[in-house]
Amino acid sequence: MTATLDQLLDDLGGYLDTPDDACMTLPPQAYVSPELLDLEIREIFEKSWLCVGREEYVPNAGDYFTIDVMGEPVIIVRGTDGKVRALNSACRHRFMPVVQDKGNTKRFTCPYHAWTYATDGRLIGAPHMEGSRVFDKKACSLPEYRLEGWMGFLFINLDDDAAPLQPVMASMEAATKNYRIADQTEVFHYERVWEGNWKLSAENSMEYYHHIGLHASTVGIQMPAKGTYMPESPATDETFTHERCSMGEEYIGGKDHPMNPKGDLRGLTQEELTTGYMVYVFPAFTMAMRPGTNNWLSFRPDGVDKTKILGGYLLWKEIANEDPELARARAEMIEKVNHEDSLATSELNKTVHSRKAARGPLSHFEGTVAQFARYLARTLASDRAPAQRVAAE
Numbered sequence: 001m002t003a004t005l006d007q008l009l010d011d012l013g014g015y016l017d018t019p020d021d022a023c024m025t026l027p028p029q030a031y032v033s034p035e036l037l038d039l040e041i042r043e044i045f046e047k048s049w050l051c052v053g054r055e056e057y058v059p060n061a062g063d064y065f066t067i068d069v070m071g072e073p074v075i076i077v078r079g080t081d082g083k084v085r086a087l088n089s090a091c092r093h094r095f096m097p098v099v100q101d102k103g104n105t106k107r108f109t110c111p112y113h114a115w116t117y118a119t120d121g122r123l124i125g126a127p128h129m130e131g132s133r134v135f136d137k138k139a140c141s142l143p144e145y146r147l148e149g150w151m152g153f154l155f156i157n158l159d160d161d162a163a164p165l166q167p168v169m170a171s172m173e174a175a176t177k178n179y180r181i182a183d184q185t186e187v188f189h190y191e192r193v194w195e196g197n198w199k200l201s202a203e204n205s206m207e208y209y210h211h212i213g214l215h216a217s218t219v220g221i222q223m224p225a226k227g228t229y230m231p232e233s234p235a236t237d238e239t240f241t242h243e244r245c246s247m248g249e250e251y252i253g254g255k256d257h258p259m260n261p262k263g264d265l266r267g268l269t270q271e272e273l274t275t276g277y278m279v280y281v282f283p284a285f286t287m288a289m290r291p292g293t294n295n296w297l298s299f300r301p302d303g304v305d306k307t308k309i310l311g312g313y314l315l316w317k318e319i320a321n322e323d324p325e326l327a328r329a330r331a332e333m334i335e336k337v338n339h340e341d342s343l344a345t346s347e348l349n350k351t352v353h354s355r356k357a358a359r360g361p362l363s364h365f366e367g368t369v370a371q372f373a374r375y376l377a378r379t380l381a382s383d384r385a386p387a388q389r390v391a392a393e
Contacts, residue, residue, distance in 0.1 A: 003029035008036050012377040013384025015370070020230075020362075023370035028357035031197040031349070037304045040198075043380055044283045045070050049148070049155040049165045051285045051298035052076060053310065054186060056152065057102075058084055062119060065102035068308075069156055070300065073097055074145060076154060079119040080106070086147035086156050087121045092140040108142075117142055151181040153296075172240045172279050178268050179277070179289050184314035188331035190297075192309045194342045196349030198284065198301040201309065203372060204344035205288075205297055206280040208245035209365035214340050218333060222251050222260075223276045228365040238378070240282060241371040244275040261291040262326065263319045280368060282375045292316040295334055305349055311338070 003011075011027050030036060052067050053076060064077035066089060073089040075098075089097045096112035099105070107124065108117045116125035121142035129135045146157040148165040151173070155165050194201055204210060212225035227246030234242045251260060261273060268291050280286045284299040297311035313334040320327050351357060362370055377384070 003027060003033065005033065005035040005039065008033060009381040010384055012373070012381040014386060015373045015377040016382070016385035018370075020367040020370040021364055023362050023373065024359040025362060025369070026199065026373055026376075027359055028352040028354070031199055031352045032304060034304050037197075037301060039380055040376075041070060041301065045158075045301065047157070047159045047162060048283050049157050049162070049168055050300065051153055051296075051310065052086070052156045053154050054152050054312070055084060055149055055154060056186060057154075060104065062104045062106055063102075064099065064105065064119075066097075066100060067310075069145075070158060072145070072158060074156065075099060075108070075142075076147070077119050081120065083120070084147065084149070084154065085120065086145040086154075088143040088145070090142075091115050092123065092142065093126070098142070115140075152184065167237075168239050169281065170239075171234060171237055172242075172281055175234060175242065176277070176279060176287075176289070178272055179291065179294070180267075180316065181287075181294060181314075183316050184292075184294055185317045185320050186312040187315050187320050187327040188313035188334055190309065190311040190313075190335075190338055192338075192342065193302060194307045194309055194345040196305060196307060196345035197352075198299045198307040199372075199376075200345045200348050200352075201297075201299050201307045201341075202280070202284060202286075203369050204341055205286040205299075206241060206243065206278060206368040206372060207366045208243060208276065208278065209363050210344065211245065214344060215337060218337050218340065219276075222247055224248055225365065227275070230364075230367045234279075238282075238371075238375065240279055241368040241375075242277065242279045243365075243368050244271070244277050246275050262323070263292045263316050265291055278368070280372070282372070283379075292319055293330065295337070297338075307345060309338075309342075 008030055050069060052069060057065055058076060058078040061078055061080045064075055067074050075087045075089045078084050089099060091098050091110040093113055093115050096110050098108040098110045098117060114127055118124050121144055123137050123140040146160060146162060148155055150165060150169050208228040209225050211220035211223060223245045229244055231242060231244055234240055273291060277289045286297050288295040292315060294314035297309060300308040302308045313331055315327055
């Protein structure tokens with residue numbers, strides 16, 4: 001039976017006052033409902049900070065790349081003034097994209113009628129417009145989106161009135177400070193479209209329980225699922241969730257492994273040295289970290305059954321420069337891991353449509369998934385906790 005949006009929101013509301021260890025998965029219909037996705041786009045993705053890449057993608061003046069952000073055609077460009085901006089790519093004349101893909105330029109020239117824009121978005125040339133009584137050159141700049149940086153990452157917000165990024169990242173930044181994220185560089189870039197709802201990709205990225213099966217022959221060797229545990233609640237502001245997984249004893253101070261910590265490890269705690277650390281910043285940004293390394297992903301829905309995946313693998317810059325062979329080995333491993341993770345979207349996408357599909361109990365290793373469901377409930381169904389519904393009746 002197909003659930004209505006109202007029923008799905010009631011189901012979400014149930015998470016508001018349900019402890020993590022008493023939570024079930026989301027209903028299967030939550031992953032296939034176009035109505036729920038429309039609401040998620042309006043209330044989440046069009047109002048939240050979304051990771052669109054890294055500053056190192058545009059290191060020099062004039063460097064740019066283009067990206068679709070929830071249907072918005074965006075140019076990320078470092079202007080000749082050194083500032084990184086997010087500009088709308090549609091020409092202010094008749095909507096043609098002024099540029100595609102990536103590259104370096106001193107100006108953007110529309111391929112349709114040759115209107116030309118500076119790298120800060122200002123219109124600097126519009127041929128044969130002298131006869132127009134309504135043409136105003138100053139009013140024809142490429143519109144700009146909110147863009148802010150964090151530790152080398154770039155985040156965009158489609159809501160011009162959104163609160164700043166830093167308060168969203170502050171609690172997570174404090175929890176990850178010893179990992180020196182700002183000192184990392186990307187050695188492997190990842191962009192794909194996975195077949196399946198964005199929440200399937202998101203949930204898979206925030207728990208280590210699936211190491212027991214999906215990653216049994218890759219990262220599950222070094223970090224077996226049985227080592228999973230939930231640290232103390234990450235923050236009172238509920239901006240993110242997190243989880244740790246202990247390394248197998250044979251890899252602590254002993255047997256070598258391509259993923260073992262390398263480089264300057266001073267300042268890291270014993271817990272940080274001997275565990276993997278996953279943080280998931282709501283709504284759609286995750287980092288799976290070890291000392292000196294960071295496998296990050298960002299998720300954007302592309303319809304109810306497709307997810308745009310943007311990510312990469314980071315190393316401390318000194319490791320990447322001094323040991324390119326290690327960087328190559330790590331990148332090779334992460335490509336395998338990401339392929340395995342893609343199956344947690346595409347294969348689940350087939351079965352959640354089954355008429356026999358039903359909610360299942362979450363493991364105590366999946367408290368992060370329960371907290372993700374609670375985030376969805378706070379954002380989409382804050383007035384639907386069971387106690388509130390009873391009172392209203």
